Amino acid sequence: MATIIDGKVAAQSVIETVTRAAAALESGVGVKPGLAVVIVGNDPASHAYVNSKSKMAKQCGFNSVQHSLPEETTQEELEKLVSELNADPAIHGILVQLPLPKHLKSEPVIQSIAPEKDVDGLNVVNAGKLATGDLASGLISCTPAGALILINKIHGADLSGLNAVVIGRSNLFGKPMAMLLLSSNATVTMAHSRSKDLPGICRQADILVAAVGRPHMVRAGWVKPGATVVDVGINRVPAPEKGEGKTKITGDVAYEECAAVAGAITPVPGGVGPMTIAMLMANTVVAACRTFGRPIPKF
Numbered sequence: 001m002a003t004i005i006d007g008k009v010a011a012q013s014v015i016e017t018v019t020r021a022a023a024a025l026e027s028g029v030g031v032k033p034g035l036a037v038v039i040v041g042n043d044p045a046s047h048a049y050v051n052s053k054s055k056m057a058k059q060c061g062f063n064s065v066q067h068s069l070p071e072e073t074t075q076e077e078l079e080k081l082v083s084e085l086n087a088d089p090a091i092h093g094i095l096v097q098l099p100l101p102k103h104l105k106s107e108p109v110i111q112s113i114a115p116e117k118d119v120d121g122l123n124v125v126n127a128g129k130l131a132t133g134d135l136a137s138g139l140i141s142c143t144p145a146g147a148l149i150l151i152n153k154i155h156g157a158d159l160s161g162l163n164a165v166v167i168g169r170s171n172l173f174g175k176p177m178a179m180l181l182l183s184s185n186a187t188v189t190m191a192h193s194r195s196k197d198l199p200g201i202c203r204q205a206d207i208l209v210a211a212v213g214r215p216h217m218v219r220a221g222w223v224k225p226g227a228t229v230v231d232v233g234i235n236r237v238p239a240p241e242k243g244e245g246k247t248k249i250t251g252d253v254a255y256e257e258c259a260a261v262a263g264a265i266t267p268v269p270g271g272v273g274p275m276t277i278a279m280l281m282a283n284t285v286v287a288a289c290r291t292f293g294r295p296i297p298k299f
């Protein structure tokens with residue numbers, strides 16, 4: 001049976017470091033790290049995530065600001081809000097929750113966020129630093145940064161000689177995850193919807209990371225015995241066992257059968273998800289410390 005990698009425990013340890021760094025900043029310069037989360041529209045799942053981010057920011061001793069904009073917000077209104085937040089000295093981190101409603105273009109909004117406040121790591125400046133091997137001076141997308149911490153708990157920091165396969169190539173997760181694994185010396189394959197023989201590619205992986213958005217796509221026969229399996233998927237599915245009409249979240253990995261083959265595995269919930277929120281707090285406190293030339297905490 002595989003080692004279950006507990007994301008809640010790892011996230012708690014990140015949160016403790018963040019909380020200490022936030023307190024040190026406040027006692028040093030009298031300023032709290034400021035995080036602004038922007039959400040457009042009424043999607044209940046997105047609101048639930050945003051609320052948990054805002055709540056955690058408060059717990060860490062941050063100045064936490066949430067902007068909930070109506071569904072009919074225009075591109076100009078959203079970009080105007082981002083430019084106000086860019087100019088606001090009390091705000092050190094800005095996150096625009098994705099996806100945006102269909103009538104809005106996310107790319108110009110994301111690229112308008114000041115790189116030093118881009119706690120999602122999506123601005124081309126931050127994505128470019130990661131791609132060119134500068135892991136120190138930019139901000140790295142929270143979910144891959146958190147997933148790497150979980151992988152490091154099993155394999156250490158140097159992944160030399162290990163094959164890593166990432167399923168998914170999004171800017172938010174797949175690409176930055178592949179860059180981080182490559183920077184850690186793994187041999188990296190990025191698989192996606194056009195890949196041929198996905199099960200065969202996955203069976204080569206010592207580290208298999210799934211970020212697709214398809215419940216239980218990764219089956220036991222795709223997993224190399226002893227491999228580390230990281231499940232990034234968050235899928236809401238019916239849960240009749242909890243009562244009629246109830247739902248639950250589940251990952252991209254068929255957990256029980258894969259756990260029987262893997263050496264280590266992350267559960268959903270309780271794996272990568274809590275790390276995402278913790279690393280968002282970490283990025284915000286780092287951004288704030290940089291603003292004031294204060295020591296940067298290590299995560």
Ligand SMILES: NC(=O)C1=CN([C@@H]2O[C@H](COP(=O)(O)OP(=O)(O)OC[C@H]3O[C@@H](n4cnc5c(N)ncnc54)[C@H](OP(=O)(O)O)[C@@H]3O)[C@@H](O)[C@H]2O)C=CC1
Nearest residue numbers: 143168169170173192193211212213232233234272273276
């Ligand atoms: N735990 C957390 O904190 C987070 C979880 N997530 C979750 O991770 C998952 C992925 O998110 P995200 O990267 O934003 O999603 P995207 O929808 O942007 O990307 C999905 C990727 O999966 C690939 N894909 C789709 N179908 C298949 C298939 N049949 N076989 C192989 N590859 C396929 C797509 O390929 P192609 O490019 O060819 O279309 C694409 O690259 C979602 O479930 C999301 O909810 C996301 C962020 C944070």
Ligand SMILES: Nc1nc(=O)c2c([nH]1)NC[C@@H]1CN(c3ccc(C(=O)N[C@@H](CCC(=O)O)C(=O)O)cc3)C=[N+]21
Nearest residue numbers: 049096097098099120234249269270271273274276277
């Ligand atoms: N700009 C932007 N940045 C993001 O990082 C971003 C985003 N938009 N849009 C949506 C996805 C998804 N995402 C999650 C965050 C936390 C959990 C999380 O905390 N999950 C818990 C439980 C969740 C539950 O029970 O519903 C867990 O897995 O244990 C999940 C998913 C961030 N995303």
